[in-house]
Amino acid sequence: MRSVCVIGLGLIGGSVLRAAAAAGRTVWGATGSTADSDAAAADGFAVASMTEALKRAADEDALVVLAVPLPAVDEVLRQVADVAPHCLLTDVVSVKGPVADAVARSAPETRFAGGHPMAGTSASGWSASTADLFRGAAWVVVADDDTDLTAWRAAADLAIDCGAHVVPVTADEHDAAVARISHLPHVLAAVLASCGADGGPLALALAAGSFGDGTRVMGSRPELVLAMCEGNRPALLAAVDDALGKLGAARGALASTGSLGATIRAGHAGRAKLVDIRSADTERVTVDLTGRDAIDELQLVGVQGGRVVAFTGDIAIAELPVLEH
Amino acid sequence: MRSVCVIGLGLIGGSVLRAAAAAGRTVWGATGSTADSDAAAADGFAVASMTEALKRAADEDALVVLAVPLPAVDEVLRQVADVAPHCLLTDVVSVKGPVADAVARSAPETRFAGGHPMAGTSASGWSASTADLFRGAAWVVVADDDTDLTAWRAAADLAIDCGAHVVPVTADEHDAAVARISHLPHVLAAVLASCGADGGPLALALAAGSFGDGTRVMGSRPELVLAMCEGNRPALLAAVDDALGKLGAARGALASTGSLGATIRAGHAGRAKLVDIRSADTERVTVDLTGRDAIDELQLVGVQGGRVVAFTGDIAIAELPVLEH
Structure with a gap:
């Protein structure tokens, strides 16, 4: 079983490290966060400096997993290019086009297949990581026309070992899909939370299930939400435009005819399709x-x-x- | 303890009947739904015809609880005016201005204070009703300047007996607040569910927590969502306009500067206020x-x-x- 080197030991990276270890893999990690580093070491995991971790990955032909926020990807990739320029590489960042661009720019000799496990919680950091975070989850491993199949298989094997199922898609298809089902939900949750809070203490005191469900993801740290959403700007703009069009149509129908029938029935059908596919x-x-x-x-x-x-x-x-x- | 006559035995009406009975009240009900009527009778509750139920309410000076969807309110009120014109009356419909207007129009001699328990599930009908649906929930009892305090107290006592806490507000304040924290969440959930489904099987297969949370209320029956949202048209239009403005501002910022900072931070602060107040x-x-x-x-x-x-x-x-x- 191939060794795994995880760079970034927050919720997702930490959970990858734990899950790969639980599957019997040799694992080690590195992180710029002292808090995460100390916590991972205290839990008995091997934590090294970035250079040491990548050097060991080169020596042992390990799979390197980038698990840092998008804004930090380029800097880590430059270190990868310095220390382990030909390594097998994947990532668990939430957008795939921009990461592929960064790899082409900063670490073009790596054998790379991007990844994205569709799992998370509103908590963050190593302390929130668990070995079973990915159990039963979808885990995208990018299959673009020029993807190295050895890298694809290495990332896919890791996903399976972590208890996930592998969804092979192009980077563009991934980014368009997650704009709709992950990034747009965060933007709409932000809008809803603001609209509710603008109603003052009375509105919040009356809030029940629909408002609580619809705003839950706004409990996540804003920096993480921003890194995720802003990193997928072109696809998210298209999704927001779609939502603006649909919300504007609902507004127009409510104002002119008093009916929200088309809006609510389409929403009901959309939710039913989610339940159906599951x-x-x-x-x-x-x-x-x-x-x-x-x-x-x-x-x-x-x-x-x-x-x-x-x-x-x-x-x-x-x-x-x-x-x- | 005052007897309670519930008209409409779906999720909310049925739960009121069960909770009031569990509190030791004498209760009976009526409904136009044969399924709900049969199910309530099979569970051992007294179910009569509308006329018989209201006649008994008049005879025993019971509190009459309207628990029918808004579109059916006027017809029931005309029967109330015929059979129990001076009864103590409340309701559990989700908008308060339109119900107050209907009472003024169709049953003006009743002693009326509107109500709205902030509780529910995505299931509906008697079979989904439970005696503890309202435990710990907010239950609005309208306190307008001209509200009959005897009626207010009768409705508030019922809410307390059902395990809820009473929120006294004007009908207008209620309708503006629930537009923001109940009806707008349904409209945004519908828009989100449609946008996700438009992404096809791949998008739905990748959907995780944020999309699931944000679309959950679209599992409810469209007719109930429509009756609720469309009945609060003026206040909901204002809330939708607020959301359109905020979503448009997010779109503009993302397109022009690439930043969603203002949107996401305001959403995070709004969600924090919800957690704070709770x-x-x-x-x-x-x-x-x-x-x-x-x-x-x-x-x-x-x-x-x-x-x-x-x-x-x-x-x-x-x-x-x-x-x-």
């Missing part, structure tokens, strides 16, 4: 990773809402949801 | 319901985010949150 029967397909169309076939799994759940030799075993609509 | 220390104040300024003093409790938690004779005991901002 409870759908699945059909099994396989992708031969040695085949010439392997990347195309992997992309097709992702775009259909499918997940790679295991590997047998060079064969990826995927499950596709069987959807009625 | 965990705040409280100070105790009392309102003498026989005093000439009783209504003013009750309104002041509500507007500060306070709740009446008990009565001692004619004295209402209220708790006000002690807020730092």
Whole structure:
């Protein structure tokens, strides 16, 4: 089993370190945060300086996992290029296009496949990390036309070892999708929380489930939310424009006819599709990773809402949801 | 203890019937839904025809509780005016101005104080009702300048018996507040669910906590959401305009400077205020319901985010949150 070197030991990086260790991997980490470093060491994990950690990764052909916020990625990549320029590399940052650009810019000789585990909590830091954070979660591993399949497989193996399922998609498709289902929800939650607080103590005293649910993610640290959302600017702008159009249409219909029927029914249908895809029967397909169309076939799994759940030799075993609509 | 007659035996009406019975009240109900009627009777509750239920309420000077959707309120009120024209009357409909207008129009001789328990689930119907749905919840009982204090007290006593705390506010203040913290969250959840579903199976397959939380209320029946939101049209329009302005400002900032800082920080602060008010220390104040300024003093409790938690004779005991901002 390949060793794993995690750079950044917050909630996600810490959880990767714990989960990989729990799966029997040799693991070590590095972080710029003294608090996270001390806490990880106190929990018995090997923590080194950035240079030492990357040097060991080069020596042992470990998989290096970037788990720092997007604004810190370039600086870490420059160190990777210095110390472990040809390493197997993945990341767990929430946008994939900008990270791929940074790798091409700062560490172009690495064997890289980007990643993004779709898991988290509103807490942050090593102290919030757990070995089972990723259990049953979707974990994107980018399969672009030029992705190195060895790197893709190394990242995918880690995801499976962490208890996740692998969603193979292009970086662009990933960024457009997470703008809709992760970044837009944060922006709308911020707007809702502001609108509620503007109603004063009475409004907040009356707030029940819908406001509590709709604003929950605003309990997260603003810096982390900002790094995530702002890093996906073009795709998020498109998603916000879509939301502005739909909210404007709702406003217009309510003002002119008094009806929100189209808005609420579309929302109900959208939520039903979420429930459907989570409870759908699945059909099994396989992708031969040695085949010439392997990347195309992997992309097709992702775009259909499918997940790679295991590997047998060079064969990826995927499950596709069987959807009625 | 005053008897209680509940008209409408869905989630809220059914839960009122159960909770009042559990508090030792004599209770009976009526509903136009055969399914709810059969289910309530099967659970051992007295269910009569609308006319019989209201006749008994008039005979026993019971508190009549309207628990039907807003579109059905006028028709029920006409029957109230026919059979129990002077009864003590409250309601549990989610908007207060339109119900007060309907009472003034259709049953003007009743002794009326509107109500709204801030509790619910995404399930509906008698089968979802429980005796403890209102435990610890806020329950608005409208205290307008012309509210009959006997009716206010009767409704407030029921709320306390159901385990809730009473929030006394004007109908207008209530409707503006719930537009922000209940109806706007439903509209934004609908917009978000549509935007997510438009991303296709891949987006839905990647959806994690923020999208799940932000769309949860779209699991509710569209007819109930529509009756609630559309019934509060003027106040909801104002809240939607506020949200459109804030979302447009976020869009502009992201496009021009790349920053969502103002949006996300305001949202984080708004969410923090919600958490603050829920965990705040409280100070105790009392309102003498026989005093000439009783209504003013009750309104002041509500507007500060306070709740009446008990009565001692004619004295209402209220708790006000002690807020730092």
